Amino acid sequence: MSGDEHAVEVRLDALLEARGMTLTQLSELVGVSVVNLSVLKNGRARAIRFSTLTRLCEALHCQPGDLLTVPTTDR
């Protein structure tokens, strides 16, 4: 892997479904626009602020590791 490539997966979709929450409701809770949350959900974000991550984890009652994962690859 080189440059800006990454393998981080954002599991926002699964967490929202598990909590029975919509993107709009989450947006209101964390103060981040629906557009930006959608960018994050679809894996198009290049970075996430600690402050955003904190608010998301508080709203979804989860840990950062529940939200962001890196799939393990067999060598």
Next chain:
Amino acid sequence: MTAAPVRRSPRHNPLTPLDVTLDLLVKLMIAFLLFSALTTAFGSGSMFGFGERDICVRDDSISVGSGEDRMPSLFKPGVAASNSGLSLCVNNAPLSFKALNVATMLPTFVLYFTAILLLWRLVRHARRVGPFHLGNVRRLQFLGWWLAVGGVVAKSAEEGARRALISAMYKDHGLSPLSMIDFQLSLIITGVGLLAVAGILRAGVRMREDLEGTV
């Protein structure tokens, strides 16, 4: 995303004054070119050697006599005068002489005129899409290479044409290809400087992209 593109009205764009100035400069240059071309074609004007019937060139490599005893007493004691250099002229010059004469002036004009057009294109693009854009990096790089390489090519072409013209006016005069190589250091430094700025701007574009992708 935190750094959403900010829409600014044209009057608040800091590039507007430069764009307007360059726009005016380009229009004036084109008007001057058209006027000169018309007076050359239909009148007695001349443009970059076009339209000149008598061709003159100065040969600085030669001096005739010391001139010490013939020099009028115009100068204060201790001032040395030299009469080195010959001004060579041909009346009703043939086409080959006219072509060489044009080649002693045209390359530098083409170099500078094209550089202004490239700068104008860069500023217009930056004004439209914002400063941190890969298109600006490419345009700036092209301008840098144009000045750095053009500073050597245009000056060498002009020096080559000048020497060829001088050579053509002598009965027996050698022409060394190495003596034709010439360059303008200030243009090369400017060109290399623009290439360095383009590299820095490229890093800025990457940072901007990262910022735009940050949630």
